Amino acid sequence: xxxxxxxxxxxxxxxxxxxxxxxxxxxxxxxxxxxxxxxxxxxxxxxxxxxxxxxxxxxxxxxxxxxxxxxxxxxxxxxxxxxxxxxxxxxxxxxxxxxxxxxxxxxxxxxxxxxxxxxxxxxxxxxxxxxxxxxxxxxxxxxxxxxxxxxxxxxxxxxxxxxxxxxxxxxxxxxxxxxxxxxxxxxxxxxxxxxxxxxxxxxxxxxxxxxxxxxxxxxxxxxxxxxxxxxxxxxxxxxxxxxxxxxxxxxxxxxxxxxxxxxxxxxxxxxxxxxxxxxxxxxxxxxxxxxxxxxxxxxxxxxxxxxxxxxxxxxxxxxxxxxxxxxxxxxxxxxxxxxxxxxxxxxxxxxxxxxxxxxxxxxxxxxxxxxxxxx
Numbered sequence: 001x002x003x004x005x006x007x008x009x010x011x012x013x014x015x016x017x018x019x020x021x022x023x024x025x026x027x028x029x030x031x032x033x034x035x036x037x038x039x040x041x042x043x044x045x046x047x048x049x050x051x052x053x054x055x056x057x058x059x060x061x062x063x064x065x066x067x068x069x070x071x072x073x074x075x076x077x078x079x080x081x082x083x084x085x086x087x088x089x090x091x092x093x094x095x096x097x098x099x100x101x102x103x104x105x106x107x108x109x110x111x112x113x114x115x116x117x118x119x120x121x122x123x124x125x126x127x128x129x130x131x132x133x134x135x136x137x138x139x140x141x142x143x144x145x146x147x148x149x150x151x152x153x154x155x156x157x158x159x160x161x162x163x164x165x166x167x168x169x170x171x172x173x174x175x176x177x178x179x180x181x182x183x184x185x186x187x188x189x190x191x192x193x194x195x196x197x198x199x200x201x202x203x204x205x206x207x208x209x210x211x212x213x214x215x216x217x218x219x220x221x222x223x224x225x226x227x228x229x230x231x232x233x234x235x236x237x238x239x240x241x242x243x244x245x246x247x248x249x250x251x252x253x254x255x256x257x258x259x260x261x262x263x264x265x266x267x268x269x270x271x272x273x274x275x276x277x278x279x280x281x282x283x284x285x286x287x288x289x290x291x292x293x294x295x296x297x298x299x300x301x302x303x304x305x306x307x308x309x310x311x312x313x314x315x316x317x318x319x320x321x322x323x324x325x326x327x328x329x330x331x332x333x334x335x336x337x338x339x340x341x342x343x344x345x346x347x348x349x350x351x352x353x354x355x356x357x358x359x360x361x362x363x364x365x366x367x368x369x370x371x372x373x374x375x
Contacts, residue, residue: 070216
């Protein structure tokens with residue numbers, strides 16, 4: 001089965017081999033801590049920062065939960081920029097941990113308009129923190145976290161950013177963005193196995209956690225534990241093998257301009273979709289890691305996905321009100337390691353779309369080839 005979905009993505013053979021490299025006791029092996037810390041430094045390097053990164057043995061949703069638990073204090077007023085399911089999760093977590101979420105509901109097809117956000121903050125900026133999603137994977141809309149982060153920082157607002165589908169696939173300068181907490185994971189653009197969350201913190205965020213007076217209302221995902229643990233190098237037992245695989249995937253990522261590679265595939269994929277006469281769901285702020293096709297009325301997206309699986313390809317669909325109306329192509333991570341495989345997927349998708357009654361001006365695979373010649 002060829003994985004072309006929006007995470008978990010396919011995994012390169014050398015990353016798979018690293019996963020079973022050896023086994024050790026990560027609690028007691030005195031050589032292990034440096035292995036994990038080196039992987040953490042690689043994440044920071046990918047973010048163009050020397051800010052601290054730590055790894056959690058958990059799927060990234062735990063990182064989002066932990067960020068809100070760690071930074072939200074009782075009564076904290078939080079501006080939650082909501083333009084899809086995952087940004088809504090952040091707002092829900094804020095409320096769960098005693099905060100006061102103020103949801104600014106955005107157009108799911110366009111995301112944040114910076115000028116509108118400036119106007120909003122001019123009239124109301126009494127927030128302790130803000131939450132947003134870098135790339136809202138279900139819609140293929142990305143946010144300019146550098147401009148948004150700098151704007152929020154100008155009002156002293158601490159920022160929590162979900163970049164689970166952005167890290168690696170989008171160019172990120174953590175320091176320039178002025179955000180405080182960036183959460184990502186192993187299974188999207190990095191194309192490592194599921195099971196690790198990356199947390200990168202600004203110095204301001206670190207000091208907030210160190211000095212926080214009210215108790216953090218969670219145990220395993222309490223960020224303070226990862227920063228302040230004294231008895232052991234890591235607060236809980238780690239998975240050395242997942243870390244070996246992530247470290248290998250990060251070596252592959254850092255070996256070339258990974259973000260530029262994603263940007264090229266994104267541009268060609270969007271151009272191919274438009275040449276074929278199809279509609280891209282995201283009207284503005286289009287992601288470089290996933291593109292969503294809005295299907296014509298009456299076309300069953302679930303059936304298209306099922307038929308693609310019958311032919312050996314796993315793609316993603318829409319969520320919530322867009323379930324059945326969207327097909328998502330994830331041009332991320334190891335999914336785009338081989339152009340020939342990506343083109344074969346587009347060829348099969350073209351066949352199935354036509355058979356399901358979708359009119360195409362040109363096959364997607366041919367349009368993708370032509371778009372590459374135009375660049």
